[in-house]
Amino acid sequence: MKLEKLYDLYEAGKVSKRLYWELARERLVPLLEVQKIIKKNPYCKSVEIREDGIVLKTQDIELFFDMEQNICRAETILIGTEGEEISLMSRFVPAGATIFDIGANVGRVSLGLAKAHEDSTIYAFEPVEDTFHGLEKNLRLNGEEAHIKAYHMGFYSESGDLKFFVPAANEAASLRPVTDTYYFKEGDQSQGERKERLDEIICPVDTLDHFVAANGIARLDFIKCDTEGAEKMVFAGGARVFSELQPVVYTEMLRKHAARFDYHPNEIIEMFKGWGYNCYTSDGERLLPFEKMDESTQETNFFFLHEEKHRELLKQYGS
Incomplete structure (x- = not known):
């Protein structure tokens, strides 16, 4: 179940707080993997989750992720497959x-x-x-x-x-x-x-x-x-x-x-x-x-x- 759906169920009183905590944590743990990639990739500084989108911050610029794409430019930079010249x-x-x-x-x-x-x-x-x-x-x-x-x-x-x-x-x-x-x-x-x-x-x-x-x-x-x-x-x-x-x-x-x-x-x-x-x-x-x-x-x-x-x-x- 997606985190957004869990949020809606909790707000509607259909999921207890403790169960919501446990299920939400499972879905948030991958953020730690992103943080590890940022530490390894000297070109990347941070990933910002915003209301209007997710932004990769590099040493000099910012780029929106486009997760509707099978692969997007911000993603290739983050995971280190896009050469920087x-x-x-x-x-x-x-x-x-x-x-x-x-x-x-x-x-x-x-x-x-x-x-x-x-x-x-x-x-x-x-x-x-x-x-x-x-x-x-x-x-x-x-x-x-x-x-x-x-x-x-x-x-x-x-x-x-x-x-x-x-x-x-x-x-x-x-x-x-x-x-x-x-x-x-x-x-x-x-x-x-x-x-x-x-x-x-x-x-x-x-x-x-x-x-x-x-x-x-x-x-x-x-x-x-x-x-x-x-x-x-x-x-x-x-x-x-x-x-x-x-x-x-x-x-x-x-x-x-x-x-x-x-x-x-x-x-x-x-x-x-x-x-x-x-x-x-x-x-x-x-x-x-x-x-x-x-x-x-x-x-x-x-x-x-x-x-x-x-x-x-x-x-x-x-x-």
């Missing part, structure tokens, strides 16, 4: 930077960079409406809704309205259906049998070149991109951006995601070479040149730096 990204963000967070999700990267670079201008883009509302909620929670400009849209190689496939865990939404059925399962929350769901919705997209020109953006210093496999098409829509504005790019590239879009990540590496960029991985401290992905590649996140514009950064952080 904000400090690494921050090294490549100059003073007064303009930053694009493409595939912003619920705002973890945008918020982290906003705290680290208070003089920056950040644009956060999230095409899936439910996830976008989560982004807005977290921006308000951290008081960053003025600093971070949130846009309900995505990027692609064309402008318009495109079909997105949204599984029950909507953080895995993509322009191509995900193949991992784990993400189809709805959040458990002890509600009984877990159902599977995959919705099809229409989301607005634009090209990088058109958005930058239409909004009069003359400076773009850093782009983070995580679009569940659509990265090649996102970058293809920004030929002028990468040729002229030459931002540092931090992007996810996975063979399994790219395959759903019928390309290989090496095509992205070649595309950037045409704009004067080289590809790098990192050991957490230094940039490591990366030429070609093969079946033995374990890395999933990569930097692209322009060999001329970013010469000083390469001297400072190159291997």
